[in-house]
Amino acid sequence: MLLENLPVAYAYHQIVLDEQKKPVDYIFLNVNPAFEKMTGLKKKNIIGKKVTEIMPGFEYSSFNLLDAYGSVALNGGTKKFEHYFASLGRYFEIFVYGKKKKHFSVIFHDITDKKEKEERSKELNSLYNFSLLLNKEKNDLEKIIEETIKFLPSSFRYPENACACIALKDRQYKTKKCQPTFCSISFPLELHDKQIGMIKVCYLKQPPFQEKDYFLNEEKLVLKALARHINHISNEIKLKKRYRKVKKTFL
Known part of the structure; x- marks a missing residue:
C-alpha cells in the first residue's frame, strides 16, 4: 500500500530467462500511479505482459538494462545508476533491489x-x-x-x-x-x-x-x-x- 502511494515511479517485475539461464525479458507484475503518469503506460494494459511486448526493441538498447535487472533478480542485492530513456525524453536515477528469487523492484526518480x-x-x-x-x-x-x-x-x-x-x-x-x-x-x-x-x-x-x-x-x-x-x-x-x-x- 505504501508503494502504491509513493511520489516516485515504482514497478515490480519477474525476470524471464532463456535455456542458458540468461535474462532475456521481464514481466510486469505491479506498478504504482506515479509509474503510469511518468510513462503513459496504463497498469491494466501492461500487468502480466513482457517488456518486449510493450516496448519492442527494448532488448537492443545500447545500455543493457536486462543485465542490471537480471543480476539483482538472480543474485539479490541492489543496484543504482542513471539512465536516459529516449522514448520519454527524460533522465532517471534508477534504484533496483530484489528480495525474492527471479523477482526485482525498481524505483525511478526523475532527474531531468x-x-x-x-x-x-x-x-x-x-x-x-x-x-x-x-x-x-x-x-x-x-x-x-x-x-x-x-x-x-x-x-x-x-x-x-x-x-x-x-x-x-x-x-x-x-x-x-x-x-x-x-x-x-x-x-x-x-x-x-x-x-x-x-x-x-x-x-x-x-x-x-x-x-x-x-x-x-x-x-x-x-x-x-x-x-x-x-x-x-x-x-x-x-x-x-x-x-x-x-x-x-x-x-
Missing part, C-alpha cells in the same frame, strides 16, 4: 531538470573558456585551435567517450585516439563563403542510450557557435596580415 542544468553549465563553460582563449591568443589561430580541441569534449554529455577534431586547410588538430565514427556531429569552417575546414566531435563508443540523435540541440548550437567564431577569427587574422603586408609595401 538536474541533468539539463548540468548540460547548460557545460555549454556556458565551453563558450566562456573560448572567450578567455580569444583574449589571450588574439592573433594566433593555431594556438586558438589547439586549445579549443582540449576543452571541447568536456562540453558534451559523455566527455570520457568524446573526441574532437578541427581540420583547417592542410592541417588537422585532434584529441588523442580521435577517429571518425558513425556517431559524430560537425560544422564547416569557411572563409569568404568557401569551405576551408571542419570542426567535428565524435563518440568513440555508442553512448549508453538509444535515440535517433545522439547530440543535444544545445551541443549543436555550441559547436556551431565555435565554428562561426573560428571562421571570424580566421578571416580577421588574414585581413590583418594583408594590411600589414600592404602597409609595409607603401612605407
Whole structure:
C-alpha cells in the first residue's frame, strides 16, 4: 500500500530467462500511479505482459538494462545508476533491489531538470573558456585551435567517450585516439563563403542510450557557435596580415 502511494515511479517485475539461464525479458507484475503518469503506460494494459511486448526493441538498447535487472533478480542485492530513456525524453536515477528469487523492484526518480542544468553549465563553460582563449591568443589561430580541441569534449554529455577534431586547410588538430565514427556531429569552417575546414566531435563508443540523435540541440548550437567564431577569427587574422603586408609595401 505504501508503494502504491509513493511520489516516485515504482514497478515490480519477474525476470524471464532463456535455456542458458540468461535474462532475456521481464514481466510486469505491479506498478504504482506515479509509474503510469511518468510513462503513459496504463497498469491494466501492461500487468502480466513482457517488456518486449510493450516496448519492442527494448532488448537492443545500447545500455543493457536486462543485465542490471537480471543480476539483482538472480543474485539479490541492489543496484543504482542513471539512465536516459529516449522514448520519454527524460533522465532517471534508477534504484533496483530484489528480495525474492527471479523477482526485482525498481524505483525511478526523475532527474531531468538536474541533468539539463548540468548540460547548460557545460555549454556556458565551453563558450566562456573560448572567450578567455580569444583574449589571450588574439592573433594566433593555431594556438586558438589547439586549445579549443582540449576543452571541447568536456562540453558534451559523455566527455570520457568524446573526441574532437578541427581540420583547417592542410592541417588537422585532434584529441588523442580521435577517429571518425558513425556517431559524430560537425560544422564547416569557411572563409569568404568557401569551405576551408571542419570542426567535428565524435563518440568513440555508442553512448549508453538509444535515440535517433545522439547530440543535444544545445551541443549543436555550441559547436556551431565555435565554428562561426573560428571562421571570424580566421578571416580577421588574414585581413590583418594583408594590411600589414600592404602597409609595409607603401612605407
